[in-house]
Every structure is written in structure tokens, then in C-alpha cells.
Amino acid sequence: MGVLVHGHWQDQWYDTDSTGGHFERSAAQFRNWVTPDGAPGPSGRGGFAAEPNRYHLYVSYACPWAHRTLILRQLKGLAPIIGVSVVHPLMAEHGWTFATDFDGANGDAVNGHQRLYQLYQQALPDYSGRVTVPVLWDTRTDTVVSNESAEILRMFNSAFDGVGARAGDYYPAALRSEIDRLNDWIYPRINNGVYRAGFATRQQPYDEAVNELFAALEQLEQRLAQQRYLVGDRITEADWRLFTTLVRFDGVYVGHFKCDRKRLIDYPNLFAYTRELYQMPGVAETVHMDHIRFHYYRSHPSINPHGIIPVGPQPNFSRPHQRNAIHAGGLS
Numbered sequence: 624m625g626v627l628v629h630g631h632w633q634d635q636w637y638d639t640d641s642t643g644g645h646f647e648r649s650a651a652q653f654r655n656w657v658t659p660d661g662a663p664g665p666s667g668r669g670g671f672a673a674e675p676n677r678y679h680l681y682v683s684y685a686c687p688w689a690h691r692t693l694i695l696r697q698l699k700g701l702a703p704i705i706g707v708s709v710v711h712p713l714m715a716e717h718g719w720t721f722a723t724d725f726d727g728a729n730g731d732a733v734n735g736h737q738r739l740y741q742l743y744q745q746a747l748p749d750y751s752g753r754v755t756v757p758v759l760w761d762t763r764t765d766t767v768v769s770n771e772s773a774e775i776l777r778m779f780n781s782a783f784d785g786v787g788a789r790a791g792d793y794y795p796a797a798l799r800s801e802i803d804r805l806n807d808w809i810y811p812r813i814n815n816g817v818y819r820a821g822f823a824t825r826q827q828p829y830d831e832a833v834n835e836l837f838a839a840l841e842q843l844e845q846r847l848a849q850q851r852y853l854v855g856d857r858i859t860e861a862d863w864r865l866f867t868t869l870v871r872f873d874g875v876y877v878g879h880f881k882c883d884r885k886r887l888i889d890y891p892n893l894f895a896y897t898r899e900l901y902q903m904p905g906v907a908e909t910v911h912m913d914h915i916r917f918h919y920y921r922s923h924p925s926i927n928p929h930g931i932i933p934v935g936p937q938p939n940f941s942r943p944h945q946r947n948a949i950h951a952g953g954l955s
């Protein structure tokens with residue numbers, strides 16, 4: 624893996640020496656918004672009006688942040704009007720690439736690049752920073768609209784409603800403060816918590832991350848015994864953001880990232896909740912466990928030097944979930 628420095632690719636691993644063994648994720652830099660009429664969004668500049676077949680999404684099936692955007696694209700019926708390029712699951716010295724010798728990795732049909740960093744160079748020749756997925760690309764102006772999944776999620780939720788998106792609001796106005804509160808609590812402890820544990824290079828930051836992670840999972844286990852979804856009886860963005868971490872938990876985070884105090888399948892409510900979300904129409908087809916396991920176990924040689932992909936565990940997400948009986952106010 625590496626970074627771009629003034630447009631030049633440099634192969635280097637995360638620098639945790641300067642942060643005392645802690646892993647710190649850097650902020651995404653392209654922060655424009657697609658809006659119904661092209662007016663500027665909460666950040667960045669305007670000019671990105673919602674139109675069918677204008678925008679293209681670059682993802683890795685392995686990446687939990689990219690996965691959120693794929694799920695919203697699916698739920699909102701955007702697949703026919705926003706195309707997708709899937710990178711190869713191996714992220715090595717050239718970063719993410721468009722090699723197609725892995726089932727599902729479909730290359731870059733839009734710009735014809737070999738490597739993802741070339742897309743960033745195309746958008747901004749002088750770019751300095753990480754080269755991450757997901758990327759929302761504008762084929763009209765040949766630039767990156769956004770490389771921040773949390774914001775792409777919000778755009779997919781509503782910006783395309785006038786140009787053919789399916790009904791459905793996963794960030795309803797009345798629930799926003801509760802969703803934001805949950806996201807802010809879940810992100811550091813769980814979504815990024817597994818990375819903080821897995822990429823720690825000293826004992827103490829690892830201990831800290833893993834303790835916070837499992838304390839948070841215990842709390843959610845209790846919450847989901849009382850209510851069907853994170854915010855009561857309605858599925859919201861907060862659920863999808865949690866789902867992409869939970870669905871990877873036993874397959875990679877338990878082993879590869881040493882998050883092994885418990886497995887997902889040891890939490891009856893969290894596991895059943897994950898199964899219910901997995902079984903929603905269109906969601907299972909966004910989950911590609913072969914990309915997920917290959918990516919993590921092969922792309923981090925400092926954690927898994929021989930690149931052996933272990934056998935499991937691999938939970939069965941298709942088993943009945945039996946969550947129908949749970950309503951916001953507790954078991955009916």
C-alpha cells in the first residue's frame with residue numbers, strides 16, 4: 624500500500640511510530656456533494672447535479688466503508704443509473720488495482736486505469752494523501768465528487784429521488800440527531816475499533832481498542848434484545864453502517880485483527896440482527912466473503928506475513944433470524 628505525494632506514488636505502510644503504536648485514519652479530502660439541482664452541499668463546491676448515468680462508483684467488495692455505499696445504491700434502486708467498478712481484493716505495493724483475475728473484479732471500464740491512484744492523479748495531478756475506496760466519480764467533469772463514504776451514503780439516500788431512485792429514507796429528519804449520536808458512538812468503538820485493534824503495533828493501544836470494542840458490542844447486544852433496530856423499529860443508516868463491520872467480524876476481525884474475546888455468533892441478538900439485515904432484498908449480493916477474506920489476509924504482510932487464509936469461522940447468515948417478534952418497546 625502507499626500514498627500519493629504531490630501526485631507521485633510512494634509505497635509505504637501506515638506510520639504508527641509517530642503515534643505511539645496507535646492507528647489513526649486520515650480524513651478524506653474530496654468532499655463535494657451531488658444534490659438534486661447541483662447547488663453546493665454541506666461542504667465542497669457545487670456543480671454536481673443528480674442525473675442518471677453521470678456518476679460512477681469505485682469500490683472494493685472487501686472494504687466496509689465502500690460496502691455501505693453499495694448497500695445504499697442497492698436499497699435505493701440506483702444500480703441502473705450509477706455504475707460500479709470493483710477493484711481487485713489484493714492491496715499491495717501499487718495500492719488498489721484494476722486487475723481482473725479475481726471473480727467480481729471488473730476493471731475500470733470508465734477511465735481505463737490500471738491502478739486506483741491514477742484516478743486520483745486524473746482528478747488532481749498534485750494530490751497528496753491516501754488513495755482510498757469508495758470514490759464517487761463524475762464522468763461529466765472527470766473528477767472525484769467524494770471519497771468519504773459517510774457522505775456518499777447521504778447523497779444516495781436522497782439526492783437521486785427525483786431522477787429514478789426508489790422510495791426509502793434511511794436518514795429521516797425526525798431521527799437525525801439519534802442516528803448521528805449512534806454513528807458517533809459506534810464509529811470509533813466498532814467500525815474503526817476493529818482497525819485500531821488490528822493495526823496497533825503496541826500492547827497498550829491494542830488492549831484499549833479491544834476493551835472498548837467489546838464493551839460497545841455488549842451494550843448493543845442489550846439494546847437489540849429490546850428493540851429490533853438501532854433506532855427503534857425502523858431501519859436507518861446507522862444499521863447499515865454497523866452491519867458492514869458485523870458481517871466481517873467472524874470471517875476476518877476475530878482472527879486477523881485479534882478481536883477474539885468473543886465471536887459475533889456468541890451474541891444471540893447481534894447475530895440474529897445481522898442475519899435479518901443480510902436477508903433484506905438486495906443485500907446478500909453486496910456481501911462477497913471471498914473478496915473480504917482474501918483482501919485482509921493477503922494485503923497486510925506485517926500482520927500475516929505468509930498470507931495464509933485460515934478456514935474460518937464463517938457464520939451462516941441465511942439461517943432464519945426470528946426478529947419479527949421484537950418491537951421498539953421490547954418483546955411483544
Ligand SMILES: N[C@@H](CCC(=O)N[C@@H](CS)C(=O)NCC(=O)O)C(=O)O
Pocket residue numbers: 624625649650651685686687688689718753754755756757770771772773
Ligand atoms: N474515510 C474513508 C475511509 C475509506 C478507507 O479507509 N478505505 C480503505 C479500504 S477499507 C482504503 O482504501 N485504504 C487504502 C489506504 O488507506 O491506503 C471513507 O469512509 O470513505
